[in-house]
Amino acid sequence: xxxxxxxxxxxxxxxxxxxxVAKSLEGSLARLRLDRVDIFHLHNAxxxxxGGESLSVRQVLGDVVPAFERLRQQGKxxxxxxxxxxxxxxxxxxxxxxxxxxxxxxxxxxxxxxAAALPANYPAQDYGRLFDHTGAAGVGVVGIRxxxxxxxxxxxxxxxxxxxxxxxxxxAMSYDADVVRARRLMPLVNEGFAASLxxxxxRFALSHPAMGTILVGMASPQQFEDALAAVxxxxxxxxxFDRLTALRQAFAGESR
Numbered sequence: 001x002x003x004x005x006x007x008x009x010x011x012x013x014x015x016x017x018x019x020x021v022a023k024s025l026e027g028s029l030a031r032l033r034l035d036r037v038d039i040f041h042l043h044n045a046x047x048x049x050x051g052g053e054s055l056s057v058r059q060v061l062g063d064v065v066p067a068f069e070r071l072r073q074q075g076k077x078x079x080x081x082x083x084x085x086x087x088x089x090x091x092x093x094x095x096x097x098x099x100x101x102x103x104x105x106x107x108x109x110x111x112x113x114x115a116a117a118l119p120a121n122y123p124a125q126d127y128g129r130l131f132d133h134t135g136a137a138g139v140g141v142v143g144i145r146x147x148x149x150x151x152x153x154x155x156x157x158x159x160x161x162x163x164x165x166x167x168x169x170x171x172a173m174s175y176d177a178d179v180v181r182a183r184r185l186m187p188l189v190n191e192g193f194a195a196s197l198x199x200x201x202x203r204f205a206l207s208h209p210a211m212g213t214i215l216v217g218m219a220s221p222q223q224f225e226d227a228l229a230a231v232x233x234x235x236x237x238x239x240x241f242d243r244l245t246a247l248r249q250a251f252a253g254e255s256r
Contacts, residue, residue, distance in 0.1 A: 003034065006041035006083065009064075011053050018067040025071055039102055040068060041081035048090045057093050065099045083144070084114075085169055088128045095133040102140040105130055106170040107211070108148050109204050109244060110181055113170075119249055123256035125170040131210040143214035145169050146205035147198060150217065151178035154186060154197040158219075173256050185247055193240035199230040204244070207235035 005028040013020035025040060042055075042064055050056030055064065060082070068080045081102035084091045095103060106127065107114045113122075114130040134141050149166040150158060156179050158165065165175040172178045182197060194200035205214045216227045236244075 002038040003032065004039035004041060004081070005032070005037050006043040006081075008043040008053075009055065014050075014055070014059065017059065017063040018070070021064065021067040022071065025076055029076065036076045036078070038077070039079040039081050040071065040077040041083055041102070041104060042068070043083045045086035046082070046084075046090045046094055047087045054086055057090050060094050061097055061099060079140075081142075084127070084130060088126060088130075091130060092128060092133050095130070095137050095139055098137045098139075100139055102142060102212075103130075103134055104142045104144045104215070105134070106145045107143050107205055107208070108146050108171070109152060109185060109201050109248075110148050110171045110178060112204075112248075115208050115210070119252035121253045122248075123172060123251055123254045127170065131208065135210055140212045141210045143205045143211050145171075146214050147201050147217065148178050148182065149175060151175055152182045152185075152197055152201040154179065154182045160219075177256075181251060184250070185244065187247060188240060188243060191243065193236065193243060194230075196226075198226065199233070200236065200240070200244075202227055202230035203233060203236045204241075206231060207241070 007021055007024035009017055009020045029035065042060065045054040046057065046060055047054045048057060050059055071077050072080065079101040081104065082094065082100050083104040085106065105114050111124040113124065113127040117129065118124065118126050131141065147153065148171050149168060156176065168175055168178050172181065185197060188194055188200045189196060194203065202216065205211060218224045218227065
């Protein structure tokens, strides 16, 4: 079993990033009742110049990475990670610097741009084949938002104990818009490529060879069992990918 945690440096602490990072990990270790974690991810968005809650490339490489390395030298984490959200060019720069071991990457049926080019005017952030950069840098990949925050269930309903619909990352500007687009992928189910949209989405995410593991949100034991069953079915077929690509072409030109 591998245990990971993450830190989002509060904007008020940007002047003392090293202290904020160390304090966050110490708190996590205390709550986990562990002496160390296997991986520690930076969770702020990364942009070229920073601002707001985001960190700049310079802050990440000049402040966060040395702070993470000190924690690794102290034996409190084994691997250094980041969450690849923010500006695409900035993410490429940080990955290419080869300072991190792992990246949490947005990759789902609504936005596959970490792996493949998007059609012109496609309504999503273009991550610019980020997997090419992680592969070249030897950075492991953790798939995130594989269900687009739950939208790829095709239903706006949420389990009673589930968190509220999250803000989209890398896809539409609203959760409802993601749900509407997800429903337009139902031919994958109706034509027998998968038993449900969530199964299709889970298998889609695991199909790419860059993917080391995925994060699967769940609110019930049944949702866990469903995710496990999807994983055990293995990658989607080539025909399913072709059908998905054709369905996604219809999104091009729509407003995000």
